[in-house]
Amino acid sequence: MPLQRSSPPRRSRDRALAARTAIIRLIDTYGGVLTERQRALLRLYYQDDLSLGEIAVRFGVTRQAVFDSLRRSVAEMQHLEEHLGVVADRDRLNRQRRDVAARLAALEREVASLAGRGLDLDPLLRALRALREVL
DSSP states (O other), X not given: OOOSOOOOOHHHHHHHHHHHXXXXXXXXXXXXXXXXXXXXXXXXXXXXXOOHHHHHHHHTSOHHHHHHHHHHHHHHHHHHHHHHOHHHHHHHHHHHHHHHHHHHHHHHHHHHHHHTTTOOOHHHHHHHHHHHHHO
């Protein structure tokens, strides 16, 4: 959980960005089950990029209190994801959708190459394009 600010090496920054993005996705998915205060703290830290100190001043609490609340909120959302798997299911469906779209595009190219041999395959090509666009 990227709660500390520093200037780490590129690989570490990439991992930190990936972790931050994962948490933002959890917030988008499970934020509704958190309290308004938890959502506000998460939004300020992860989406508005305020520091722990800046958030602490706004809420009149210590940096440690903000850190602890963020840590508990993220842990709660991760627990929900472990049990419900909504984000993982969404990712899996998106991968499947991309795979089907790629397969349709390949099939479309193959049919187009057959059409050059004097076959009237325009209706089939239109149907394939329509299917790919629906995805």
